[in-house]
Amino acid sequence: MRFYKYLYVSDSMVKRKKKTVKHLRSGKYPIGTYIIVLIEEGPNQLEFYNTALLKQKLLDDRRQFVVGLASGYDDAVYLVEEIVRDVFENTGDADIRAYIMKQEGREK
Numbered sequence: 001m002r003f004y005k006y007l008y009v010s011d012s013m014v015k016r017k018k019k020t021v022k023h024l025r026s027g028k029y030p031i032g033t034y035i036i037v038l039i040e041e042g043p044n045q046l047e048f049y050n051t052a053l054l055k056q057k058l059l060d061d062r063r064q065f066v067v068g069l070a071s072g073y074d075d076a077v078y079l080v081e082e083i084v085r086d087v088f089e090n091t092g093d094a095d096i097r098a099y100i101m102k103q104e105g106r107e108k
Contacts, residue, residue: 010078013033029054030051031051
């Protein structure tokens with residue numbers, strides 16, 4: 001699992017950010033935590049999942065590029081809105097993938 005260097009975090013996760021990242025890197029998936037991931041290809045740019053899906057091995061956690069952490073479904077929805085708003089304010093468009101990759105230093 002890779003993490004965006006400017007990781008977006010919901011307000012309720014700010015104090016738990018470092019601990020949550022540490023848990024996720026070690027294969028522990030905190031209950032109620034959602035990860036927002038950047039999709040490498042296809043029409044979707046972002047998706048979010050409850051970390052419980054990672055426990056069930058439905059998703060390959062090694063391939064996930066996490067750009068956000070949220071505590072609960074509603075926080076994840078609001079955080080996606082925040083990411084889109086941030087990208088639009090900084091670029092004038094909604095190409096989230098290009099913006100994040102540029103910020104990460106790996107332009108496509």
